[in-house]
Amino acid sequence: MTETMRGGPLQGVRVVELTKVWAGPYVGKLLAFLGAEVIRVESEGSLDVTRTYGVADINNAPGFQAVNPQKLSVQIDMKTEEGIGLILALLGQSDIVIENLRPGAVKRLGLGYENVKAAKPDIVYVSMGMYGTEGPLSYQTGYAPCFAALGALSSLVGYAGGAPTGMNIRYADSTFGTAAAYAALIALLHRRRTGIGQFVDVSAVESMSSMIGDSIMDFALNGTIAACDGNLHADMAPHGAYPCANGEWISIAVISDAQWRALAEAMGKPELAAHASYATHAGRKANAAELDKLVSQWTLQGDAAGLCSQLQERGIAASRSQSSLDLVSDPHLWARGFYTQVTDQEQHTKTILGPGWKMSRPAQISDAAPRLGEHNDYVLGSILGLSAGERQRLADAGITR
Amino acid sequence: MSALRGIKTLELAETVAGEYCGKLLADFGAEVIKLEKPGCGSPTRRLGPFAPGTTGPESSGLFAYLNTNKHSVELDILSADGSATLDKLLNHVDVVIDDHPEAWLHSVGLNPETINERRPALVLCSITAFGYAPGEEQRSAEDLTVFHASGWGFHTPSAADNTQAPLKGAGRFLPSYEAGLEAALCVTAALFEREDSRLGRFIDISKQEVLASRADYVLGQMVAGDMEVSAARTAYDLHGPAGIFPCRDGYAYIWMSAPAHWDALRQLLGSPAWMESFPPHWLEQECTQKRVAQCRHHLGEWLITQAKHEVAAAAQKLGLTLVAVNNARDLGASPQYVFRKYFCEVNHPVLGPALYPTVPYKLSETPACIESCAPLLGQHTGELAALIDQDAKGATPHIGGAV
Numbered sequence A: 001m002t003e004t005m006r007g008g009p010l011q012g013v014r015v016v017e018l019t020k021v022w023a024g025p026y027v028g029k030l031l032a033f034l035g036a037e038v039i040r041v042e043s044e045g046s047l048d049v050t051r052t053y054g055v056a057d058i059n060n061a062p063g064f065q066a067v068n069p070q071k072l073s074v075q076i077d078m079k080t081e082e083g084i085g086l087i088l089a090l091l092g093q094s095d096i097v098i099e100n101l102r103p104g105a106v107k108r109l110g111l112g113y114e115n116v117k118a119a120k121p122d123i124v125y126v127s128m129g130m131y132g133t134e135g136p137l138s139y140q141t142g143y144a145p146c147f148a149a150l151g152a153l154s155s156l157v158g159y160a161g162g163a164p165t166g167m168n169i170r171y172a173d174s175t176f177g178t179a180a181a182y183a184a185l186i187a188l189l190h191r192r193r194t195g196i197g198q199f200v201d202v203s204a205v206e207s208m209s210s211m212i213g214d215s216i217m218d219f220a221l222n223g224t225i226a227a228c229d230g231n232l233h234a235d236m237a238p239h240g241a242y243p244c245a246n247g248e249w250i251s252i253a254v255i256s257d258a259q260w261r262a263l264a265e266a267m268g269k270p271e272l273a274a275h276a277s278y279a280t281h282a283g284r285k286a287n288a289a290e291l292d293k294l295v296s297q298w299t300l301q302g303d304a305a306g307l308c309s310q311l312q313e314r315g316i317a318a319s320r321s322q323s324s325l326d327l328v329s330d331p332h333l334w335a336r337g338f339y340t341q342v343t344d345q346e347q348h349t350k351t352i353l354g355p356g357w358k359m360s361r362p363a364q365i366s367d368a369a370p371r372l373g374e375h376n377d378y379v380l381g382s383i384l385g386l387s388a389g390e391r392q393r394l395a396d397a398g399i400t401r
Numbered sequence B: 001m002s003a004l005r006g007i008k009t010l011e012l013a014e015t016v017a018g019e020y021c022g023k024l025l026a027d028f029g030a031e032v033i034k035l036e037k038p039g040c041g042s043p044t045r046r047l048g049p050f051a052p053g054t055t056g057p058e059s060s061g062l063f064a065y066l067n068t069n070k071h072s073v074e075l076d077i078l079s080a081d082g083s084a085t086l087d088k089l090l091n092h093v094d095v096v097i098d099d100h101p102e103a104w105l106h107s108v109g110l111n112p113e114t115i116n117e118r119r120p121a122l123v124l125c126s127i128t129a130f131g132y133a134p135g136e137e138q139r140s141a142e143d144l145t146v147f148h149a150s151g152w153g154f155h156t157p158s159a160a161d162n163t164q165a166p167l168k169g170a171g172r173f174l175p176s177y178e179a180g181l182e183a184a185l186c187v188t189a190a191l192f193e194r195e196d197s198r199l200g201r202f203i204d205i206s207k208q209e210v211l212a213s214r215a216d217y218v219l220g221q222m223v224a225g226d227m228e229v230s231a232a233r234t235a236y237d238l239h240g241p242a243g244i245f246p247c248r249d250g251y252a253y254i255w256m257s258a259p260a261h262w263d264a265l266r267q268l269l270g271s272p273a274w275m276e277s278f279p280p281h282w283l284e285q286e287c288t289q290k291r292v293a294q295c296r297h298h299l300g301e302w303l304i305t306q307a308k309h310e311v312a313a314a315a316q317k318l319g320l321t322l323v324a325v326n327n328a329r330d331l332g333a334s335p336q337y338v339f340r341k342y343f344c345e346v347n348h349p350v351l352g353p354a355l356y357p358t359v360p361y362k363l364s365e366t367p368a369c370i371e372s373c374a375p376l377l378g379q380h381t382g383e384l385a386a387l388i389d390q391d392a393k394g395a396t397p398h399i400g401g402a403v
Helices: A023-033 A064-066 A081-091 A105-109 A113-117 A143-151 A171-193 A204-222 A257-267 A270-272 A283-286 A288-299 A304-313 A325-330 A329-337 A378-381 A388-396 B018-025 B061-066 B079-091 B102-107 B143-151 B172-195 B209-212 B216-223 B259-269 B271-279 B290-302 B308-317 B328-333 B337-341 B384-390
Strands: A016-017 A039-043 A070-075 A096-099 A124-129 A198-203 A239-243 A249-253 A315-322 A339-343 A349-353 A357-359 B009-013 B031-036 B070-074 B094-097 B123-128 B203-206 B243-247 B249-253 B321-324 B345-347 B352-357 B362-363
Touching: A016 A023, A016 A081, A016 B102, A023 A039, A023 A064, A023 A096, A023 A124, A023 A171, A039 A081, A039 A270, A039 B031, A064 A270, A064 A349, A064 B216, A064 B271, A070 A378, A081 A113, A096 A143, A096 A171, A105 B308, A113 A124, A113 B352, A124 B102, A143 A171, A143 A204, A143 B249, A143 B321, A171 A198, A171 A204, A171 B216, A171 B290, A171 B362, A198 A204, A204 B328, A239 A288, A239 B337, A249 A288, A249 A304, A249 B009, A249 B143, A257 A270, A257 A304, A288 A378, A315 B143, A325 B216, A329 B209, A349 B216, B009 B018, B009 B079, B018 B061, B018 B070, B018 B094, B061 B352, B070 B384, B079 B172, B079 B384, B094 B172, B102 B123, B143 B362, B172 B209, B172 B384, B203 B209, B243 B290, B243 B308, B243 B337, B249 B290, B249 B308, B259 B271, B259 B308, B271 B290, B308 B321, B328 B337
Parallel strands: A016 A039, A016 A096, A039 A070, A096 A124, A124 A198, B009 B031, B009 B094, B031 B070, B094 B123, B123 B203
Antiparallel strands: A198 B362, A239 A249, A249 A315, A339 A349, A357 B203, B243 B249, B249 B321, B345 B352
C-alpha cells in the first residue's frame, strides 16, 4: 500500500531512487508523474549538489525543486552499516530501484544488484552510467555535454564550415533519463507477467546516439560522415531560423513546391515561385544560401507573431523561436496545463512543468519537491514498521534525521 | 521471452515519431502491424539516407532503421472497404499508434474522446506537434518549428553569437525521436496497468511539451520564479571555459567546473606558466569573462596539437572531464560500443547487410533484439485475412498475452 492514491497507470508501484543531479532524478519524476510512489533516499553526508547549489536552504533549492516534484524523501546515512540495512529493507518492499551514482559506488556501499536481489529477488534494478556499468570505458565519467559529444550528437550541430558547437549545454540528462524510464517499465511489465525481475544497464552516451539513428544509418549504408551545415535539411528548403525586425527569430520549414509557392506569395514576390532557381526542391537546395537571404530580407520587415500568422494561414510550418520569456508566457502551454501548480509542506503553491503527455485517467500531480527527510516517518514507520522508539533511537544515533 | 511478446500493436503512424515509437516496442517483441498506403507505402520510404544504387520503396535506410521487426500490411483505410477492415482489425489489437493531426484520426473513425467507450481495453497513443488540440497558429509544423517553439532552438548553440541564426539541433528528427520515446514510455505504463484493470486509455503526446519538459532543470526554475527569464539566447547557459575545441584529428570537448578539474589539467599539461596567474578556486569563485577567454585561448593552442582519443584517455585517468567529439565512424570503432554490442548486423534484401544502431539499455532478462529487418511494402498483407478471420470463428480478442 503506498501513501496516497493519486491514480495513473503506475499507481501502487514503489520506486526508490539512489540518484544525484538530473538524469537519475528525471527517471523518478517521469515515474511519479505516471502515478508511482517515488522515494528519494538522501544521505545528509553526501547530499545532491542540486540541494545546495547557489542557496543556503537545502529545502528550497530551485534546481532540486524543478526536477523532484511529487516525490518523497527519506534521510538515511549511507555511510553506516545500519543505514545500508534500512535501505535494503526498503528495497525489499519496492518494485524498482534507480541508481546513477559514480561508477562502482553502489557496489562499494553494499547496494549493488546482487545484494539488492538477495533482499528482493524480483527487483527491477536500473543502473545508469555515462557508458553503462561494464566495459573498457565504463570507468569514465562526465556531464551532459560529454554524453552528447561522445554519442556523436554534438558533431552534427554547428555552422557550415565551422567547428561543431553542439546543442545547448543543458541537453542530454533528461533524454538519458527518459530512455532509462522506458527500459524500467519494460522490465516492470515483464515482472508483472512472469514474476521475474532484472538488471537494466543504461548508457547515457548511447542514449544520445539513439537521437540521431538515421545519421548513423547514413554512415552504415554510405560511409557518410555529416559535416556541420547550419540549418540545412535534406528534404526541406527554406529551412531555418530567420531574423525579424525586433531582434526576434522565426523558424520556417518548407517541404513542398506548393508551400514554396505560398511562401513566395506571402513574401509579396509571387514571381519567385516559378523562378527557375527555386521552383523545385532541387533548385531550392542548390540555391539555399541565396534563398535564405531572400527570406531574411522579408522576415526582417515584420515581427515574429505577425509573420507566423501569415505563414500559418497559408499552411506553411512556422513558429517563433521562443526565448525563456516567450516560453513562460506561452498561452498554449498554460491552456494545456503543461504549467501546473503544486503545494509544499507549508502550503505554499509553486508552478512546475508537467509531463510531455496528457492521458485519460491520469495521475494527480499535486505535491512540490520534498524537504530533506520529510517522509522519514512514513518510510521508517509505515513501510518498514519501525516503532516510534526505534525511530527515535535511529535519529539519535544520526542514522536518520 | 521478450517483454512485449503477444502485445499486438497497430501502427497508423507515417512519420518518424510514431514509427520510432513502434520500433521501440517491436524491438522488445511486440507484434507491430504497420498499415501502409497501397503502392507507395509510408512516406518515410521516400526519405534518405538511401543505399547506393537502389531506388523504390525498399531503398530507404531511414525506413529500414525505423521499422525493424514490424509487419507491413497494405490497406487503404480511407476507402470504405479499408475502413471496415480497420474496424475489424481494432478488435484484435492492444495498442494503436498514430502521429497524424487529430482531424485525421476522426476521419478514420477513431475519436480519442470516445474510443474507450466502444473499445474499453484499447490503448490509443497520438503523437502530434502541439498536442491533440493545437492552437490556430500551430496547425502546420515540422520538427524544426517545434524545436524552436520548445525553447531548444532559441538557446542552441550555447554561448550564442547574436549575429548568427539559432541552430536546428542534431540531425533531422530529434524532436520526433524524443516524442517517440516518450510515447513508448506511456504506452508501456498503460499496458502495465491494463494487465489488472483490462482498461485502455488515450495518450496524447505533444512534441512541444516533451521537448520543453526536457529542459525542466532550467525552465522549471524559470516558471517557478526562481531563475531570471529573458530574451537572451544565453538564458539556459552555464558560464565557464567548457566547450568544443579543434584537435589534430577532429574535436574534443572539455568540461571544467571545480578545482579538482583545474588541478588535473595542471598535471596533464605539466604546470605551464600561464596557469600560474589563475587563483586556485577561480572556476568556482572567480570565473570572470577575461579568465574564461584566457583559459580557452591556451586550451585551444594546446588541444590543436593533440589527438582526440589519446588526450581524452590521458585526461580521464587524471580525473579531468575531457572527451572526444565522436562522429558516426568513431562510434563503430569505440571499444565501449563494441563491448556493449550497440551495433547489430541486419541483412535487408535490397539494402544488403549493414550495422544498425540499436538501443541504449541492456536488459538482463529481456534484451531488445532485432529479429527481422524492416518489411517489404505489403510483405504481410496476406496475414490480414487470418487476423480478421478470428472474427468469423468468434475468437475472443487477445489481451495482454499473459503467460
